[in-house]
Amino acid sequence: MIWNKDIFKEMVKVAIRSPSVHNVQPWKVRYTETGFQLFQSIKRRLHVGDPKLHDNDVSLGAFLELCRMHLKTSGLQFSVTSNNAEKYLDYVSRFNLTISECEPETDRLYSYINQRRSYRGLFDFDSSFDSNLLASINIDHLKIKWMTGPVETKKWAKLYDHASSEINQIPGYFKELTDWIRFNKNDPKYFEDGLNAEALSLNNTDALFGKILFRVSVFKTLAALKMDKFLITEAPQILSSQGIIAIYVDKNLTSLEMGACFARFWLELTSRGLYGCPLSALVDFTHTKDILNSLKPSNDTICLNVLRFGKVSDESKIYHSPRLDVSRVII
Numbered sequence: 001m002i003w004n005k006d007i008f009k010e011m012v013k014v015a016i017r018s019p020s021v022h023n024v025q026p027w028k029v030r031y032t033e034t035g036f037q038l039f040q041s042i043k044r045r046l047h048v049g050d051p052k053l054h055d056n057d058v059s060l061g062a063f064l065e066l067c068r069m070h071l072k073t074s075g076l077q078f079s080v081t082s083n084n085a086e087k088y089l090d091y092v093s094r095f096n097l098t099i100s101e102c103e104p105e106t107d108r109l110y111s112y113i114n115q116r117r118s119y120r121g122l123f124d125f126d127s128s129f130d131s132n133l134l135a136s137i138n139i140d141h142l143k144i145k146w147m148t149g150p151v152e153t154k155k156w157a158k159l160y161d162h163a164s165s166e167i168n169q170i171p172g173y174f175k176e177l178t179d180w181i182r183f184n185k186n187d188p189k190y191f192e193d194g195l196n197a198e199a200l201s202l203n204n205t206d207a208l209f210g211k212i213l214f215r216v217s218v219f220k221t222l223a224a225l226k227m228d229k230f231l232i233t234e235a236p237q238i239l240s241s242q243g244i245i246a247i248y249v250d251k252n253l254t255s256l257e258m259g260a261c262f263a264r265f266w267l268e269l270t271s272r273g274l275y276g277c278p279l280s281a282l283v284d285f286t287h288t289k290d291i292l293n294s295l296k297p298s299n300d301t302i303c304l305n306v307l308r309f310g311k312v313s314d315e316s317k318i319y320h321s322p323r324l325d326v327s328r329v330i331i
Helices: 005-015 054-073 150-167 173-178 204-213 216-224 228-232 235-239 255-271 286-294
Strands: 027-032 035-041 076-082 091-101 142-148 243-250 275-278 301-310
Touching: 005 027, 005 054, 027 054, 035 054, 054 076, 054 091, 054 255, 142 150, 142 255, 150 228, 150 235, 150 243, 150 286, 173 216, 204 216, 216 228, 243 255, 255 275, 255 301, 286 301
Parallel strands: none
Antiparallel strands: 027 035, 035 091, 076 091, 142 243, 243 301, 275 301
16 A cells, blocks of 8 residues: 555554553654654653653654554554654654555554553452453563452552652642643643543542642642642552553663553553553652562563553443544644
């Protein structure tokens, strides 16, 4: 098949469903006659939470993996080269993608792209859960360690709340986090990006209280009174989980390659009827990061992320996270 703008637009339409840190969707793309360019949006980055752009580039890697999966169905593939030459007011060029023809092939995970969702509500615990569902996951350069059962989930719920509380004390972090949370449907960005009330599994009352309590001034007061954990706790959600999964990847991979691994892993979960929710604070906080490193399968791996996972019997409760329109992604 010949590369053209229609194929390009269809590719972007699929790829925008990829996961990104805090759902900031840092990607911008431009069509070229030989392929496309991938840009990083300067306004869509976390200056405090991700100063080295690692999570940003992992997100770009997930985006490119979905691009690759879609193009392969049309008999197209691409090669990647770095390009930091072009800088604009709102975005900077990061990679050039050169398109070539290949044998058409549909990735076995392709059909799960639109089904994959992050679920931040309470899972339905399944006492008959078979851990072989996880043991059968096989992705190059990626290994997982799962911790299941009430003892483990209680342990990690406590660790996560502590890690989250500590990280939110970093100057500017909480403000940056709340900049990407949408409690009010009147917010013009409510259906575009970040985490809105539906994505956070909040009802109207919870969203109203969230809008009031998730203010920097209120949080600082609660933190001073050692009450901030009551606001940010995710213990009930973690305790409802089937378990916790730590994701390890080869440390010599590029961030783009790590992002591809992460995207494929989440699709593997989806293909098994499971939903996940990132617990990234466990990787960002030094104490919990050390614990995760002590569990790593080999010295040549690093912990990329941690997810709580489980099943949801009523799928109507699961909301597709907001996404920018394709026209906002294409330059």
